[in-house]
Amino acid sequence: MTPEVPIEEARWLARAREGDERAFALLVEAYERPVFNLCYRMLWDAPEAEDAAQETFLKAFRGLHRHDPDRPFRPWLLSIASHHCIDRLRRRRLRQTSLEDLQGEDVPAAPTPGPEATALEREQSRRVQQMLAGLAPKERAAVVLRYWYDLSYVEIGQALSLSESAVKSRLHRARRQLADLWRAGDEKALAAGGRQNEPSAA
Amino acid sequence: MNPQQLERDRRELELPGWAEAKAALQAAPMLSPAVGFSRRWRLLLTAQRARHARLQSLWSLGLTLGGALAALAVWTLLGPLGAPADMAVELAVRAAAWGRGLDLLLGLADALLGALPLVLRALGGLGLLFTLGWLSALWLASLYRLSVQEIRNGG
Numbered sequence: 001m002t003p004e005v006p007i008e009e010a011r012w013l014a015r016a017r018e019g020d021e022r023a024f025a026l027l028v029e030a031y032e033r034p035v036f037n038l039c040y041r042m043l044w045d046a047p048e049a050e051d052a053a054q055e056t057f058l059k060a061f062r063g064l065h066r067h068d069p070d071r072p073f074r075p076w077l078l079s080i081a082s083h084h085c086i087d088r089l090r091r092r093r094l095r096q097t098s099l100e101d102l103q104g105e106d107v108p109a110a111p112t113p114g115p116e117a118t119a120l121e122r123e124q125s126r127r128v129q130q131m132l133a134g135l136a137p138k139e140r141a142a143v144v145l146r147y148w149y150d151l152s153y154v155e156i157g158q159a160l161s162l163s164e165s166a167v168k169s170r171l172h173r174a175r176r177q178l179a180d181l182w183r184a185g186d187e188k189a190l191a192a193g194g195r196q197n198e199p200s201a202a
Numbered sequence: 203m204n205p206q207q208l209e210r211d212r213r214e215l216e217l218p219g220w221a222e223a224k225a226a227l228q229a230a231p232m233l234s235p236a237v238g239f240s241r242r243w244r245l246l247l248t249a250q251r252a253r254h255a256r257l258q259s260l261w262s263l264g265l266t267l268g269g270a271l272a273a274l275a276v277w278t279l280l281g282p283l284g285a286p287a288d289m290a291v292e293l294a295v296r297a298a299a300w301g302r303g304l305d306l307l308l309g310l311a312d313a314l315l316g317a318l319p320l321v322l323r324a325l326g327g328l329g330l331l332f333t334l335g336w337l338s339a340l341w342l343a344s345l346y347r348l349s350v351q352e353i354r355n356g357g
Binding site for chain 2: 021025028029032033034036037040041049050053054057058061121124125127128131143147148175176178179180181182183
């Protein structure tokens with residue numbers, strides 16, 4: 001990321017804080033991909049991830065006065081998205097809708113897979129999602145924030161309202177579980193877990 | 203990073219399957235939403251604002267109607283008491299009645315004690331007050347013993 005971007009971002013943030021919706025739309029454009037990706041990795045359902053990402057930006061826009069201008073915007077935004085997805089997963093559990101149920105649903109055409117999304121990549125992606133699905137919501141969020149977004153333990157702690165040691169212990173547990181899942185490599189489950197319309201990898 | 207953490211990380215790297223799982227996680231692409239995400243966000247924001255405005259007007263209407271109904275209920279309850287001016291007149295009439303009663307008592311005392319010299323009149327007045335006070339205390343004591351205490355004792 002070039003040094004100009006944060007300056008530009010700070011300008012957009014300042015304008016958005018004054019209620020400039022167009023300035024915030026620029027931030028939406030800048031962060032739609034990481035937020036959507038986080039939501040998708042958490043929820044494993046493209047339409048729901050789109051809704052969650054949209055709501056994340058709405059919440060961020062409404063709660064912008066709570067953001068400390070001296071702190072980076074990205075972890076704050078990702079923290080809103082993580083909490084929102086964790087809440088959605090809890091509600092989903094209350095509705096007793098399992099991921100297996102979702103796998104059977106037809107996912108709308110948009111977002112469509114890009115041409116580069118080869119069968120191998122899709123298979124790999126499915127396997128990753130299968131692994132993540134085996135984790136508890138907060139552990140899943142911690143793994144995503146750590147391995148996709150390179151957030152530090154402190155930042156993950158701030159994002160998930162956990163202490164640094166709690167983040168370490170959750171990640172430790174998650175790694176063990178992921179390693180076990182990888183080893184187990186339940187081909188039957190993986191084959192059954194086909195998502196027909198996975199969002200495109202840009 | 204402290205040595206314990208390093209040791210734990212090293213052990214984790216040796217976890218069978220973890221290196222492959224981590225590689226798969228990191229190799230998984232960053233996914234993008236469908237084109238027009240930002241435009242959809244602005245539409246959603248506009249829709250939410252419209253909904254908020256609608257809710258706000260509904261709340262205002264509800265509160266106005268609720269307030270009017272509450273005022274009507276209070277007015278209905280307080281109706282028999284009459285208007286404030288009527289209440290003031292009623293109070294003045296009562297005060298005048300009490301004044302007349304006091305005047306009557308003073309007249310009676312004057313009729314009984316008026317012929318006596320001033321000192322004796324004062325002493326007689328005190329005696330009358332004491333007698334009235336004693337009789338009142340006796341009445342209250344009887345009332346307490348016969349009513350309140352009986353009830354307290356389960357009678």
